[in-house]
Amino acid sequence: MDTGDLLKHLEKQNALVMDAYRSMSHELRKLQVEEELLMRKFYEFMTSQGLIDKKKNSAKATENGNGPSEVLEASAKEH
Numbered sequence: 342m343d344t345g346d347l348l349k350h351l352e353k354q355n356a357l358v359m360d361a362y363r364s365m366s367h368e369l370r371k372l373q374v375e376e377e378l379l380m381r382k383f384y385e386f387m388t389s390q391g392l393i394d395k396k397k398n399s400a401k402a403t404e405n406g407n408g409p410s411e412v413l414e415a416s417a418k419e420h
Contacts, residue, residue: 387393
């Protein structure tokens with residue numbers, strides 16, 4: 342195998358790795374969006390059941406810039 346063949350092989354491998362990286366990054370972003378949607382639904386459920394004080398946690402979330410997932414995590418740590 343000469344240098345030219347090795348270079349072609351490495352370029353092909355690089356293209357495959359970059360394609361896999363893009364694909365996994367896209368899948369990760371989709372999962373993060375899905376997680377946030379599920380956490381919002383879970384937060385709505387928890388507040389409707391009276392398990393989370395919505396007013397108290399809404400104020401905390403606003404001042405901290407957090408979403409429902411962070412509020413749920415903080416609430417779980419308090420209990």
